[in-house]
Amino acid sequence: MSAPRDQHFLVDQRAVEKIAGFVDVAGRRVLEIGPGEGVLTRALLDRGANVIAVEIDPALVEDLEATFADEIEEGRLEIIEGDAQKVDLPPFDIVVANLPYSVSSKITFRLLEIGFEVAVLMYQKEFAQRMIAPPGTSNVGRLSVMVQTYASVKPLLELSPNAFHPKPQVWSWVVRLLPHEPPHPIADRKVYADAVRVLFSYRRKTVRKGLRSGKDTFPPEVIERAIADLPDDLLQRRPEDLTLEEFALIANRLAGCRG
Structure with missing residues (x-):
């Protein structure tokens, strides 16, 4: 079977066993996104997990339902056909998934917003390296x-293109995400997310110019009040040089000036 969209099926069985074994899943509700042909699904079920598998491709869903008919009947596997970026998700404890590369960012943000105990996720190597970039x-x-604000990230495994079929053009990393509270107080998480997005949309500009370019996100008067209340040396720097504490400071000023 050919892979739909940008999905690359993991065929290295040793890698499958490692990924399924990085977290104790016995008796836990495990969300798997993009199960494909079900090799990781099988490994999770064999370890006693109760799996919720979200698959966007109808043909793969049909094959999975046939392959795992017994597990579905026993209530150990629930297959949801739909887009993991949008579909309603039942409660889950843990996430284990080989994420499609093109939607890695949106799904990761959605998972962090929903919340989970721990996640073992596969990404394109360069994407995962950006997650941990200081x-x-x-x-x-x-x-x-955004990831470092809400979770710690630990690389667990590197995989070559040979571990997949069809072979991707890139190497992959498996990482563990462990959620935590933000290291610095955040007054409004939506304002924080918007501020980070705006600043990196204009990453070559100074913070002052970047904020002023975000008038479609924040009212100009709010931006100007926040700028007036922020240290000048911070406003002269670029987003890539800011600490998490400084992003929180900017967002909290914006949130306070809205009121």
Whole structure:
């Protein structure tokens, strides 16, 4: 069977066993996004997980329902046909998934918003490296800031294109995400997300100019009040040089000036 969209099926069985074993899933409700042909699904079920598998491709859903008919009947597997970016998700504890590369960012943000105990997720290597990029480095961006604000990230496994069929053009990383409270107080999480997005949309501009370019997101008077209340040395820097604490400071000023 050919892979739909940008999905690459994991065929390295040793990698499958490692991924399924990174977290104890016995008796837990495990969300799997993009189960494909079900090799990771099988490994999770074999370890005692109760799996919720979300698959967008109708043909794959049909095959999965046939392959796992017994597990579905026993209530150990629920298959949901739909887009994991949008579909309603039942409660889950843990996430284990080989995410389609093109939607990695949106699904990761959605998972962080919903909440989970721990996630073991596969990403394109360069994407995962951006997740862990520290401030002041060329790789840092919106993804780095948002993920590190709400979770710790630990690389677990690197996979070559040979581990997949069809072979992708890139290497992959499996990482563990462990949610935590933001390291600095955030007054309004939506304002924080909007502020980070605006600033990195204009990452070559200073913070002052970047904020002023975000008038479609924040009213100009709010932006100007926030700028007047922020340290000048901060306003002269670029987003990639800011710490998480400084992003929180900017967002909290914006949130306060809205009122």
